[in-house]
Amino acid sequence: MNDPIEERIDRLHTGGIIDMHFDLPMDLYEKRQRRDVLQTEFFPEFETGNVSVVGAAIYIEDRYLPEAGLRVALDQIARLYAETEASEKLTICKSYREIQTARETGKIAFLITMEGIEPLGTDLNQLRVFYELGVRAIGLTHARTNAAGHGGVFAASGSAAEGLTPFGREVVRECEVLGIIIDLAHINPAGFEEILSMTTKPPIVSHTNVRRYYDIDRNISDGQISMIGERRGVIGVNSILVSPRKEESTLDKYIDHIEHIANLIGTDSVGIGFDFFEFIYRQWPESRQKELSAKLTTPHFIPDLMNHSHTRNLTRKLIERGFNDADIEKILHGNWLRILKERL
Numbered sequence: 085m086n087d088p089i090e091e092r093i094d095r096l097h098t099g100g101i102i103d104m105h106f107d108l109p110m111d112l113y114e115k116r117q118r119r120d121v122l123q124t125e126f127f128p129e130f131e132t133g134n135v136s137v138v139g140a141a142i143y144i145e146d147r148y149l150p151e152a153g154l155r156v157a158l159d160q161i162a163r164l165y166a167e168t169e170a171s172e173k174l175t176i177c178k179s180y181r182e183i184q185t186a187r188e189t190g191k192i193a194f195l196i197t198m199e200g201i202e203p204l205g206t207d208l209n210q211l212r213v214f215y216e217l218g219v220r221a222i223g224l225t226h227a228r229t230n231a232a233g234h235g236g237v238f239a240a241s242g243s244a245a246e247g248l249t250p251f252g253r254e255v256v257r258e259c260e261v262l263g264i265i266i267d268l269a270h271i272n273p274a275g276f277e278e279i280l281s282m283t284t285k286p287p288i289v290s291h292t293n294v295r296r297y298y299d300i301d302r303n304i305s306d307g308q309i310s311m312i313g314e315r316r317g318v319i320g321v322n323s324i325l326v327s328p329r330k331e332e333s334t335l336d337k338y339i340d341h342i343e344h345i346a347n348l349i350g351t352d353s354v355g356i357g358f359d360f361f362e363f364i365y366r367q368w369p370e371s372r373q374k375e376l377s378a379k380l381t382t383p384h385f386i387p388d389l390m391n392h393s394h395t396r397n398l399t400r401k402l403i404e405r406g407f408n409d410a411d412i413e414k415i416l417h418g419n420w421l422r423i424l425k426e427r428l
């Protein structure tokens with residue numbers, strides 16, 4: 085194979101791809117009666133796509149709340165540990181140093197994150213427990229309201245006008261003390277601003293899209309993008325909300341989101357937060373798919389960016405669209421590494 089573009093992609097991928105948001109633990113939990121799910125169903129795609137670091141997000145579905153929230157979260161973490169220990173190529177990391185060791189030894193590193201603080205209930209003590217278990221980034225809410233605050237709605241307006249609850253503010257303060265990164269994905273606009281006003285370090289939005297192309301409160305406005313840029317933060321671009329229209333949900337549109345952020349705040353603040361979800365969605369009965377559409381939105385998956393084995397398509401498209409090698413490396417891994425180095 086002497087294709088210069090493919091060789092260039094090989095070179096750009098030697099640093100690995102960092103995806104800061106993947107709903108892996110919930111799938112491992114649903115398949116908890118099986119063994120080697122991670123090794124057989126996910127590892128081949130990670131390997132094909134040169135994925136090196138994955139933000140593995142604990143998320144609790146409505147049907148488990150409130151009673152089973154804590155138990156399911158702990159079980160999700162237990163499955164992630166058991167499944168990574170079963171493979172020499174996979175490891176859970178709790179610090180930047182561990183991530184670097186994993187990268188140097190060719191292992192795929194999982195960073196445990198939490199999407200919505202429902203597992204904590206209203207007990208701040210649980211935060212320390214989850215920290216000890218390895219949780220290193222937390223988004224306070226998903227779309228729903230919880231004890232910490234309100235999620236941004238999947239509509240152009242109508243999110244709660246207020247910011248965090250007193251408990252939400254306590255969680256933010258304690259995360260700062262413990263060394264857990266607050267993730268601004270999903271939080272409503274008022275909560276977004278409040279968190280920024282309470283913190284000083286570079287912020288992250290692990291997985292989101294820009295409102296310019298999909299105008300819902302769940303995504304981020306140009307004003308919010310600027311706030312992240314001013315603080316040298318990083319925004320991970322999501323693959324499932326690139327457009328409200330199916331026919332516009334393309335790889336080129338995904339790049340448009342990257343380009344829009346880069347134009348506003350520079351290529352030092354754009355990363356990847358694919359939020360691949362098709363593997364879960366396709367397992368659902370039609371009734372649950374319809375429920376998701378009614379509650380939030382109908383996700384439109386990008387045909388050639390549907391799972392981690394497709395990352396070469398992204399890099400090829402970035403090259404076609406004129407990004408230089410230095411910028412592509414920053415987007416694929418460099419910017420997230422800068423944050424992880426500074427924060428963990």
Ligand SMILES: [Zn+2]
Nearest residue numbers: 199270291359
């Ligand atoms: Zn999400």
